[in-house]
Amino acid sequence: MSYKALLTYALTGASTAALIASAGMASAQDYPQRPIEMVVTFGPGGGADLMGRQMGRLMEKPLGVSIPISNVAGASGNAGLTRLKTDAPDGYTIGTLISLTVASWASGLGDSSVDDFEVLAVVQNSPSFLFVPASSPYQTAEDLFAYAKENPGELTVATSGYGTQDDVTLKLLAKDGVQMENVPFQSPGERYASPIGGHTAVLYEEPGDVAQFLKAEQLKPLVVFSEERHPAFPDVPTSTELGYEISGLDNFRTVAVRAGTDPAIVEKLQSAVEESVASEEWQKFCAETYSCIEPVTGEDAQKMVQDFLQLITDQLAS
Amino acid sequence: MQTIDLLFAGFASAFQIGAFLTVVVGLLVGVIAGALPGISFVNAMAMALPFTYAMNVTHAMLFLGGIYVGGVFGGSISAIMINVPGTPASLPATWDGYAMTKKGQVKRALTIAVTASAVGGLASALMLTFLSAPFAKFAMKFSQPEFFAATVLGLVSVIAIAKDKPIITMISLLSGMAIGTVGVDPLYGQARFSFGIPEVESGIRFVVVMIGLFAIGEVVDLVATDRDLRPKKADGKMAGASFRDIWNVKGAIARGTGLGCMIGVIPGAGATPGAVIAYGVEKQINPRGKEFGTGVEAGLAAPEAAKNATTGAAMVPLLTLGIPGSAATAIMLAAMMLQGVNPGPLLFIMDPSMVYTIFAAMIIANVLMIGAGVGVAQMFSTLMRTPPAILAGFIVILSLIGAYGVRNNIFDVHVCLIFGVIGWAMKRVGFPSAPMVLGVILGPLAERYFLTAVANSRQDYTVFFTRPISATILFLALIFVLWSLWPSVRSRIKRQPA
Numbered sequence: 001m002s003y004k005a006l007l008t009y010a011l012t013g014a015s016t017a018a019l020i021a022s023a024g025m026a027s028a029q030d031y032p033q034r035p036i037e038m039v040v041t042f043g044p045g046g047g048a049d050l051m052g053r054q055m056g057r058l059m060e061k062p063l064g065v066s067i068p069i070s071n072v073a074g075a076s077g078n079a080g081l082t083r084l085k086t087d088a089p090d091g092y093t094i095g096t097l098i099s100l101t102v103a104s105w106a107s108g109l110g111d112s113s114v115d116d117f118e119v120l121a122v123v124q125n126s127p128s129f130l131f132v133p134a135s136s137p138y139q140t141a142e143d144l145f146a147y148a149k150e151n152p153g154e155l156t157v158a159t160s161g162y163g164t165q166d167d168v169t170l171k172l173l174a175k176d177g178v179q180m181e182n183v184p185f186q187s188p189g190e191r192y193a194s195p196i197g198g199h200t201a202v203l204y205e206e207p208g209d210v211a212q213f214l215k216a217e218q219l220k221p222l223v224v225f226s227e228e229r230h231p232a233f234p235d236v237p238t239s240t241e242l243g244y245e246i247s248g249l250d251n252f253r254t255v256a257v258r259a260g261t262d263p264a265i266v267e268k269l270q271s272a273v274e275e276s277v278a279s280e281e282w283q284k285f286c287a288e289t290y291s292c293i294e295p296v297t298g299e300d301a302q303k304m305v306q307d308f309l310q311l312i313t314d315q316l317a318s
Numbered sequence: 319m320q321t322i323d324l325l326f327a328g329f330a331s332a333f334q335i336g337a338f339l340t341v342v343v344g345l346l347v348g349v350i351a352g353a354l355p356g357i358s359f360v361n362a363m364a365m366a367l368p369f370t371y372a373m374n375v376t377h378a379m380l381f382l383g384g385i386y387v388g389g390v391f392g393g394s395i396s397a398i399m400i401n402v403p404g405t406p407a408s409l410p411a412t413w414d415g416y417a418m419t420k421k422g423q424v425k426r427a428l429t430i431a432v433t434a435s436a437v438g439g440l441a442s443a444l445m446l447t448f449l450s451a452p453f454a455k456f457a458m459k460f461s462q463p464e465f466f467a468a469t470v471l472g473l474v475s476v477i478a479i480a481k482d483k484p485i486i487t488m489i490s491l492l493s494g495m496a497i498g499t500v501g502v503d504p505l506y507g508q509a510r511f512s513f514g515i516p517e518v519e520s521g522i523r524f525v526v527v528m529i530g531l532f533a534i535g536e537v538v539d540l541v542a543t544d545r546d547l548r549p550k551k552a553d554g555k556m557a558g559a560s561f562r563d564i565w566n567v568k569g570a571i572a573r574g575t576g577l578g579c580m581i582g583v584i585p586g587a588g589a590t591p592g593a594v595i596a597y598g599v600e601k602q603i604n605p606r607g608k609e610f611g612t613g614v615e616a617g618l619a620a621p622e623a624a625k626n627a628t629t630g631a632a633m634v635p636l637l638t639l640g641i642p643g644s645a646a647t648a649i650m651l652a653a654m655m656l657q658g659v660n661p662g663p664l665l666f667i668m669d670p671s672m673v674y675t676i677f678a679a680m681i682i683a684n685v686l687m688i689g690a691g692v693g694v695a696q697m698f699s700t701l702m703r704t705p706p707a708i709l710a711g712f713i714v715i716l717s718l719i720g721a722y723g724v725r726n727n728i729f730d731v732h733v734c735l736i737f738g739v740i741g742w743a744m745k746r747v748g749f750p751s752a753p754m755v756l757g758v759i760l761g762p763l764a765e766r767y768f769l770t771a772v773a774n775s776r777q778d779y780t781v782f783f784t785r786p787i788s789a790t791i792l793f794l795a796l797i798f799v800l801w802s803l804w805p806s807v808r809s810r811i812k813r814q815p816a
Binding site: 039043044045046049050053054057068069070071072073074075076078079082083104107108109110111153154156161162163164181182183184185186189190192193194196197198199200211212213215216218284285288 | 519649660776
């Protein structure tokens with residue numbers, strides 16, 4: 001091999017190495033360079049979809065790239081998470097991770113665990129309520145619970161399914177003597193239509209998803225499952241006030257990336273999320289859906305999701 | 319009187335140049351997307367959703383409404399021309415529509431289809447405008463037992479439309495229902511037939527099955543048998559349907575429209591059961607019912623009218639109650655909510671001008687659809703002149719994109735290809751594939767409604783017979799199945815030696 005050829009090899013090798021090194025550095029520093037995909041783990045039109053779209057739209061400004069939405073629906077949100085887990089951890093795929101999906105893990109669905117994801121921030125949180133149709137014979141929580149105690153299993157409650165936080169709440173109530181029948185409705189539209197049409201006695205839901213029915217006074221909130229009263233519903237008593245210790249089962253929605261993403265990129269995404277949450281548009285959006293919170297980030301967010309999963313797992317096992 | 323005033327104001331704002339163009343563009347996008355095999359109007363609406371961010375909420379609804387109206391019709395163009403339904407609701411159009419094409423009457427078939435669709439759509443838009451309040455009340459009377467009964471009627475119709483082989487049809491339908499059970503069950507959240515594979519937990523979607531069985535299956539058959547779809551020279555000159563042709567099927571259109579309006583208003587039903595039930599009913603009522611499947615005009619007109627009649631009807635529960643009954647109306651709901659508008663009874667009080675602009679636009683869209691439908695059909699007939707091999711490649715690519723686009727999942731593409739092979743095999747041995755697709759659509763619905771109805775009545779299984787509407791529909795379904803099976807039973811009895 002000639003001296004010249006050797007030199008060429010050496011130079012090529014060195015420059016390639018330099019190129020790779022600089023590319024490695026560039027990825028965190030110059031991030032983002034191209035559009036970031038937002039994987040919404042449910043179909044268009046639901047609460048997770050609205051959150052993902054709103055967040056994607058607002059994050060475009062601080063990040064300076066476009067954020068197209070992909071709805072990857074199926075298996076209670078686990079299909080979309082599979083996508084989030086298998087795409088490269090380069091920060092170019094972000095996704096929605098919500099409490100309903102986390103609860104489904106407790107029933108053995110999906111193959112994900114909290115450690116597979118880095119939760120950027122919990123951006124929405126809302127306790128659930130029991131609602132009755134305006135024409136219901138039970139106009140207070142006391143009336144409702146008293147009837148349920150005397151007639152176990154006679155009242156029906158529209159929920160999102162078995163093995164969800166809805167189911168756990170009803171199980172906890174049943175332990176305290178308030179036994180009501182869980183009636184799962186997979187389609188949100190049918191879940192709301194049934195109590196409004198008078199076919200189901202009660203609805204378990206977070207207020208944001210039924211805002212239009214609350215404003216039209218077709219549904220009436222009776223009790224909030226929380227330790228504190230909800231600021232938007234100051235007249236609605238809490239489960240704690242009524243003597244039922246049921247909390248920690250709030251509906252939360254988060255934005256997450258795959259675990260193992262460069263910390264510098266995570267930090268950039270996190271600050272973009274926080275900036276979006278602080279925006280006037282987001283504040284208006286979360287106020288309308290009764291789900292505003294100070295974003296929970298980092299270790300705290302991870303712990304919040306883990307604790308929720310633990311609570312559901314324990315309750316379903318008992 | 320107030321309705322008329324508001325409607326005139328609605329027309330005035332819908333005819334403003336910006337609004338009008340929005341409807342027209344939406345309509346064209348819908349017809350083209352619907353006509354492309356693999357791309358359904360639901361895909362098109364989901365893709366269009368980000369574009370509505372920049373519009374005001376009325377324009378957003380006009381755009382999506384245009385795509386919806388155009389797309390529900392568009393699916394029939396490819397169904398009639400190449401036997402590949404663009405959307406599941408166009409399945410019945412392949413039975414008599416494609417049969418007409420084979421007889422060289424493609425133009426007549428398309429004209430009848432577009433007219434019937436427009437009449438059905440227009441009637442349902444008018445119903446939405448003038449009768450949405452009573453129809454919303456009617457819809458609220460329906461609960462899970464009634465939904466179940468209606469789905470049973472749909473399943474029974476599938477058997478009723480089988481010409482002379484009810485057993486084979488039944489096998490096809492039942493295997494479709496079995497395929498529909500794959501994935502996470504709707505109530506308990508338990509995975510079924512997933513064999514521990516996470517992708518399978520997401521289930522098998524009917525659109526993917528349909529694209530596989532029909533589009534891929536048809537294309538493989540096209541290439542394998544070296545058929546030529548190119549129209550013969552004489553076809554070009556052939557006239558479309560005359561006014562007389564349309565007048566002759568007025569009964570079929572009227573019945574289809576009526577059924578479509580009733581079925582569309584029920585949340586959860588929608589265009590596909592509407593079209594299938596209308597075909598089944600027409601086959602029984604029409605004097606030429608026995609010839610259905612060989613290219614009878616009424617057999618094309620009835621389901622076409624019914625499926626477009628569900629469009630306006632499906633918007634009744636959305637606008638009056640804020641309850642979306644289908645994937646298409648759920649996307650409309652998202653478009654409104656993203657702009658901070660909550661549909662429901664308050665919308666009529668707070669923003670009647672918007673509601674009536676939407677009403678006016680739905681009426682306009684259905685009238686314009688005749689032009690758009692004929693125009694796009696013309697475009698497609700030009701496309702048909704391309705050599706089959708090129709056309710086949712084009713359809714395969716679109717189908718795979720469509721299968722992927724259902725929920726952005728590569729797993730669906732694999733499923734689609736597998737069903738493509740199955741579809742071709744079924745075609746070769748003469749095993750009907752339409753009942754299988756309908757089984758995949760209706761099976762999971764029936765299961766979900768049944769389980770929820772039973773839970774809601776505290777495990778009382780008699781609920782289906784004690785509720786008057788549910789009992790009536792189930793009784794109708796029973797009569798329907800006896801009525802449709804009677805001829806073949808009778809002929810069998812006759813054949814028995816005395």
